[in-house]
Amino acid sequence: MNIRKTTLRAIIGAGLMALSVNAFASEGAELKHKHFSFEGLFGTYDKAAGQRGFQVFKEVCSGCHSMTLVPIRALGEEGGPFYDEKHPNPIDNPVIKAIAKDFTITDGPNSDGDMFERPGKPSDYFPAPFANEQAARASNGGALPPDFSLLVRAREHGPQYIYSLLTSFEDEAPEGVELRDGMNYNPVFAGGQIGMPPPLFEGSVEYSDGTPATVEQMASDVVTFMAWAADPKMEVRKRTGWMVMIYLFIFALLMYGSYKAVWRDVEH
Numbered sequence: 001m002n003i004r005k006t007t008l009r010a011i012i013g014a015g016l017m018a019l020s021v022n023a024f025a026s027e028g029a030e031l032k033h034k035h036f037s038f039e040g041l042f043g044t045y046d047k048a049a050g051q052r053g054f055q056v057f058k059e060v061c062s063g064c065h066s067m068t069l070v071p072i073r074a075l076g077e078e079g080g081p082f083y084d085e086k087h088p089n090p091i092d093n094p095v096i097k098a099i100a101k102d103f104t105i106t107d108g109p110n111s112d113g114d115m116f117e118r119p120g121k122p123s124d125y126f127p128a129p130f131a132n133e134q135a136a137r138a139s140n141g142g143a144l145p146p147d148f149s150l151l152v153r154a155r156e157h158g159p160q161y162i163y164s165l166l167t168s169f170e171d172e173a174p175e176g177v178e179l180r181d182g183m184n185y186n187p188v189f190a191g192g193q194i195g196m197p198p199p200l201f202e203g204s205v206e207y208s209d210g211t212p213a214t215v216e217q218m219a220s221d222v223v224t225f226m227a228w229a230a231d232p233k234m235e236v237r238k239r240t241g242w243m244v245m246i247y248l249f250i251f252a253l254l255m256y257g258s259y260k261a262v263w264r265d266v267e268h
């Protein structure tokens with residue numbers, strides 16, 4: 001009897017735990033199922049999307065978010081959104097030079113001990129919008145805009161999560177949800193309240209390739225750009241992986257052939 005009771009308790013306990021885990025899983029809103037070109041075994045970055053995404057990052061997100069681990073020249077390296085076969089070394093790529101020049105870099109100290117500003121060079125890293133974390137928080141109502149360098153990899157289902165986050169802001173919180181001061185309602189963000197104001201509006205940027213700048217389009221482009229930044233060697237890595245597989249396959253055929261040849265006249 002006692003044993004049965006214990007077993008029953010264990011079963012009920014396990015059932016309750018499973019329920020609570022489920023409740024936790026369904027807390028955040030469901031992510032949108034968006035497929036990106038860079039997913040899957042053969043996936044590559046859509047270059048045009050990466051270029052547009054860079055524009056969105058530069059004109060909108062970089063006002064608050066840094067991307068300090070990525071050098072500007074990476075944009076023009078193999079696999080990068082501005083890679084040009086004619087200039088395999090990005091330092092010679094006029095597009096990369098022009099992009100770099102457009103950034104203002106704080107350098108120094110000079111011989112007088114002062115910091116000074118100068119136009120960027122391809123070898124510089126993307127400059128951060130704030131001098132330090134405290135300044136970033138002070139400008140954002142206490143919330144810290146995370147660095148973009150690895151953000152796609154730091155979040156579960158990174159591309160889908162960030163795409164959904166950017167496209168799920170709501171003007172008003174549903175009834176019963178009390179928004180704290182300076183917070184914005186976004187069901188995709190854990191807890192539903194985020195310190196980031198909706199960054200994208202129809203036409204936030206004007207694309208030079210004529211693509212209409214809808215919120216979904218800009219979100220998808222900037223996610224492609226951020227995914228590249230977080231894994232710039234992906235294309236090269238996948239290609240190497242396939243070469244190795246093909247090599248191993250041919251090697252296996254050769255080995256099988258030689259095994260057959262060697263043992264042909266031997267009784268075994």
Ligand code: HEC
Pocket residue numbers: 056057060061062063064065140143144145146151155162165166193194195196197199200222
């Ligand atoms: C006005 C400043 C501002 C702008 C512009 C801005 N953000 Fe943010 N962002 C923030 C702040 C602040 C946070 C931290 C929010 C928090 O922790 O509540 C944040 C957080 C995020 C997060 C992290 C969410 C998480 O799970 O932690 C992502 C992703 C993000 N922003 C993407 C973007 C993208 C993409 C753009 C450009 C299209 C952008 N942001 C533009 C201020 C900004």
